[in-house]
Amino acid sequence: MLKHVIIAVLGLNVLFWGIGNVAAEAPLSEATSECIDCHSTFQPGIVEGWKKSRHANVTPEQALAVKGLASKISNKEVPKELRSHSVGCAECHTLRPEAHADTIEHNGYDIHVVVSPDDCKTCHKTEVEQFSRNLMSYAVKNLSENAVFQKLEQSILGSASIQRDQITFGATDEDTKAEACYYCHGTVLKVTGTEVRDTDAAGELEFSVISGWPNQGVGRINLDGSRGSCSACHTRHEFSIAMARKPYTCQECHIGPDVPVYKVYSASKHGNIFSTKKKGWDFTPVPWTVGQDFTAPTCAACHISLLVNTEGETVIERSHQMNDRLPWRLFGLIYAHPYPKQPDTTIIRNKDGLPLPTDFTGGFAEGFLIDSKEQARRTRSLQGICMNCHDMSWVNGFWRRFENTIQRTNEATLTATMLMKEAWDKGYAKGLSAKANPFDEFIEKLWSDNWLFYANTTRFASAMGGGGDYGVFADGRYHLSRNLTEMRDWLNLRKAAGHKKTK
Numbered sequence: 001m002l003k004h005v006i007i008a009v010l011g012l013n014v015l016f017w018g019i020g021n022v023a024a025e026a027p028l029s030e031a032t033s034e035c036i037d038c039h040s041t042f043q044p045g046i047v048e049g050w051k052k053s054r055h056a057n058v059t060p061e062q063a064l065a066v067k068g069l070a071s072k073i074s075n076k077e078v079p080k081e082l083r084s085h086s087v088g089c090a091e092c093h094t095l096r097p098e099a100h101a102d103t104i105e106h107n108g109y110d111i112h113v114v115v116s117p118d119d120c121k122t123c124h125k126t127e128v129e130q131f132s133r134n135l136m137s138y139a140v141k142n143l144s145e146n147a148v149f150q151k152l153e154q155s156i157l158g159s160a161s162i163q164r165d166q167i168t169f170g171a172t173d174e175d176t177k178a179e180a181c182y183y184c185h186g187t188v189l190k191v192t193g194t195e196v197r198d199t200d201a202a203g204e205l206e207f208s209v210i211s212g213w214p215n216q217g218v219g220r221i222n223l224d225g226s227r228g229s230c231s232a233c234h235t236r237h238e239f240s241i242a243m244a245r246k247p248y249t250c251q252e253c254h255i256g257p258d259v260p261v262y263k264v265y266s267a268s269k270h271g272n273i274f275s276t277k278k279k280g281w282d283f284t285p286v287p288w289t290v291g292q293d294f295t296a297p298t299c300a301a302c303h304i305s306l307l308v309n310t311e312g313e314t315v316i317e318r319s320h321q322m323n324d325r326l327p328w329r330l331f332g333l334i335y336a337h338p339y340p341k342q343p344d345t346t347i348i349r350n351k352d353g354l355p356l357p358t359d360f361t362g363g364f365a366e367g368f369l370i371d372s373k374e375q376a377r378r379t380r381s382l383q384g385i386c387m388n389c390h391d392m393s394w395v396n397g398f399w400r401r402f403e404n405t406i407q408r409t410n411e412a413t414l415t416a417t418m419l420m421k422e423a424w425d426k427g428y429a430k431g432l433s434a435k436a437n438p439f440d441e442f443i444e445k446l447w448s449d450n451w452l453f454y455a456n457t458t459r460f461a462s463a464m465g466g467g468g469d470y471g472v473f474a475d476g477r478y479h480l481s482r483n484l485t486e487m488r489d490w491l492n493l494r495k496a497a498g499h500k501k502t503k
Helices: 030-039 044-051 060-064 089-093 125-132 135-144 147-157 174-179 181-185 241-245 247-251 261-267 269-280 299-303 372-386 392-425 442-465 477-496
Strands: 104-106 109-111 160-163 166-169 190-199 203-211 314-316
Touching: 030 089, 104 203, 125 135, 135 147, 135 181, 147 166, 147 181, 147 442, 174 181, 241 247, 241 299, 247 261, 247 299, 261 269, 261 442, 269 442, 299 372, 314 372, 372 392, 392 442, 392 477, 442 477
Parallel strands: none
Antiparallel strands: 104 109, 160 166, 190 203
């Protein structure tokens, strides 16, 4: 339970929310009321957000009484002591104190700073279990424990210096990582000790010191060992369904140029309708009714939300697994490929033994990716959403073009990779076979641009918008083809100059 909850963020000696004169209809627990007594002055923004939340205004007991598709609590065994009052400070920050490494004694209560999915699981069991099977939940491990990806990361984030007339990229620092790749992927949180701070309001107080904090990345490793951060999409402390359903939330990590989903969506017909009509849409109902609550898809409509038609018939079930509606993984590594079977992609090995879903000639890592039958099932699920606004001829034509784009961009990536292989074979650059970083030389960066930016942008333009300028001139096919000619010219110049092999 909890009297005062204090969070150390950006040097502020405060931890959670306070509420002044609470207007919430649901009763507060004694512990949460005691938190409020102190914190109502210090975090008014957090407080006002929480006061607008369902957590503040609906008790778990009331939520459990809702039946059918509108039910929002998937765990029917919510502890009795939590059912009769609102979900406030204490209800989240004092759960399972023994499981959290950052638990500290605070004015007679054991509290922890970092609320994890396993805390949210108390009420939202199905959603947490689904998310654990999602690629996002392993986002930290899939990046930090993949030796090939680590070389790419080092070539981008590493400390640059000049050695023997070459630019080299050394190790990077943890703060750079935390606000770069791991901002979205998530950090690994660790308690490194405790410290006493002299606060203006409450005198000296003890806090846990947490490395990797603050962070809301989707694959964050929490201090109870769980993976993920629900607040990555349902931003605290309102934890709004409406916010998670709007594309701005996804924009935070999916804006490009490597994963240009938001900018492509914004320029599409769907994005145009959203921008024009969103004020008249209702983003809060569960289930979400196609044609009544909204008239064009957002990211959540296609990938997460429980949708029904105007007759109340289920279009698609809600899923926090997200990838169970995706037959293709468009993000080229280095080619677009069928979706991985498991969220932990570090187990994948291509035919060359590398932890990549494809080999360098475009072959798929058989056995680690979903088969054609599962791809077809996921395609039907996704197309079933489209069919609520489009007829079959439109949907089939759209999908045919989309899969054609996957094939063509993979072919262009193969051409670029063959040029890259020639550079490695002739010794103009050093790659993995030379036990070197395959991403840190100029020709290698040209090659990376091909699949990481231009092929990806072209695919996402096809998938999210059906084509358009992002598929041609705005980091699309034009840049992809120009990049190939640059690579070819780079090689030809070295041949003509009788360039010696690198040592």
